[in-house]
Each structure stands twice: as structure tokens, then as C-alpha cells.
Amino acid sequence: MSINPRQTTESRQAEIIATMVRLSAERSPAEITTTDIAKAMGVTQGALFRHFATKEAIRLAVVEWIDEHLMFELLAAKERSTDALAALKAMFMAHVGFAKAHPGAPRLIFGELQQPNASPVKQRVQQIMQRYRQTLSQTLAAAIEAKLIRADADCPSAAALFLGAIQGLVIQSMLSGNTEQMEQQAVGVLELYLAALGVKS
Template sequence: MNAYVRQKNLPADERRNVTVEAVVELAARTNPSEITTAAIAKHMNLTQGALFRHFPNKEAIWKAVMSWVAERLMARIDTAAEGITSPLDSMQAMFHAHVTFVAEHPGAPRMLFGELQGAKATPSKLLARELMEQYAARLTRVIEAGKACGELPDELNSKSAATLFIGMIQGLVMQSLIAGDTERMRADAPHVFAIFRRGIETAQTANSDVEGIS
């Protein structure tokens, strides 16, 4: 029996979560832009009518997916960094927690990228933007803490370092999707972060070199 059928008597909130998880599963192997409510209902072995009892339309489902991704990703990285006093070690824990989350839910970044690339300012796209802004702000605070405690040089541009951090994960995600191997991220992540860490620890030298070139 289909796993979703066995859960058909769940309370409304849990049913909505199950639907969101089904969409993330579909996005792992299907272009998110091609996922229809009919496809979602078929994947869950439900009728579209049953699906629309919990969501008024497809946009409402997409908005719920973005909220699901944002809440779980931020909770994952916050939990990973909890209790770590070193800002650099905290960033490392956040990095690996993010990579692990994506490896477990490869449909999540596909949904996120798809929304950010869309031309329309939909509610789900706005949520995707808010997630990226919230994440960058979280990283910037950790980097500033690293500068305050002497782990990182004062000359380090915190916003640029946060952008690079997020960009590294996006690069790992894209390469793993191209290769069709999400586990590749886990294998490459420690080496990638080690290079990043060495770079931001020596930012004073790097900044001096850039100023010399300019």
C-alpha cells in the first residue's frame, strides 16, 4: 500500500506537511516547473480533489514548500552550531549541516533555484529570497563574531565572505546534480570548506594583494 494512503487520516497540518514532502521528493527527479497538481496527487495516490482540500491552488503548495525548506534548513544549521564557542568551528558545522540537508533532500535546492530564477514575484519566490537574506545575515553575524574574538582578521569583508560561503554550497549542489550523485557533496565538502577557512583566516594578505592589483 502506498505510504501516503496509509496516512490519509492524518490531521490537516500533518497532511499538508506530507504533501510538501511529496513535492520535495518529486522535485528530486523532476523539473520543478513541470510538477503539476495532477502529478502530486498521482505520486501520493490521491485525487486532485483531496489535494485541494488542504491547498486552494498550486501556488499555495509552492509557498508551503518554501516555508518547509526555510524552517528546516535554518533549524538544521542552528542546531549544528549550538554550543560551539569558536565562530570558525561554528561555520564549519553550519556548512556540513547544510550539505547534509541537501544530500537528504535534493529536491529542496531544485525548488529553491527554480523559484529564484522565475520572472514573477510570486509569494514562494519572495520566501526563497527571504531565506537567502536570512541565511546571509546569520553568516555575517558569525563572521563578525570571529573578527571580534580574533579568529578572523578585521580586514575581512564579512558580507563577501558570507556570499562566498553560500556560493560554495550552491556550487557543490550544481556539480552533484550534474553528476547525478548527491553523495558527491558529502565527499567534497570537507576539502572545499578547508580551502575557504584558510582563505578567510588570511584575508589580510588577500586584501592587500587585491589593492595592489587595482
């Protein structure tokens, strides 16, 4: 079939990653087989192993894709904000928007959480989250500096609550399957979060 010509490894890798993320939106990532991915791509199962050595390599590449694209969105949100407080709001909504645009992404991350500590993929996730929390802490500190939020707010706790608020919303949407509702509820939760930082609505 001419629908499916030969392609470069680079483009196939991207396609495999995209397919994995897409399929993860509906099914448990752990249960997605190489056959599933291949079928969704219109290619035979063995072909995948031309582009990734093992399935674990696919999982790692997917996690890296998520990191790259989420961080891009967060940075963009931050840069289009005029101050640190606006940046926090924009990052919050950008993260929720990312989860809505790619519902498979959080499922993949949650799946990797389950893995034993030694797993390289999990270590990558660990690193990603740590960096994220650091960025948040910095932005929070900047907001304190600019007197936009309470001076006595504990930055690490505030960063943890920021992430938790989003994760809670994502978990709820995973249960209901309704990402629309998640985005709506995000507004209310964000407002409450900001109140914790001493921001009046």
C-alpha cells in the same frame, strides 16, 4: 482501501509538502503536476485542493518547510560548536548535509529563483537568503572579534562566498546526480574557504 483513510488537513498538508520535496529529487519541480503529487500519495487529484487553495500555495508552503528545517539544522550546528569558527565549519557541513538528505530542496529553491520578482514565493526565498547572509555576517564578525579569522576579512563578501561555495557544490551534484561526491568535495572546498579567512589547516 484501508491504506488510505481520511486524514486531517494538517497531516495532508505535511504529506503534500513531503511528497513535493521527494518528487523534486528526481524531476524538475516546475514539471511536477498536481496529478503526480496525488498519485504519489494514493489520492485523487481533486483531493489536493481540499488542503491547498492553489498550486502556488503548495509551492509557498514547500519553501517555508525548507526554510524552517534548514534553519533548524544550521542553528543546531551552531549551538553545538564551541566558538564562531567551529560554528562556520559546522554550518557549512550541515547545509551540505541537508542538501544531501533532501536533494529536492535546492531544486525547488532554484526553480523559484526563475520566477518574476513580483511572485510572493520568490519574495519569500529572497527574504530567507537575506536572513541567512545576515546570520553568516554576524558569525563572521564574531570570529573576527575572537581573532579566529583575519581581521581585515570583508564580512559581506565572506558571507557571499560561503553561500556560493555551497551552491556551487549543489549545482555540481545536480549535474552528476551524486550527492555522495558532493559531501566529499565539500571538505576540500571548506578548507579552501577557511584559507580565504586566514585560517591555517
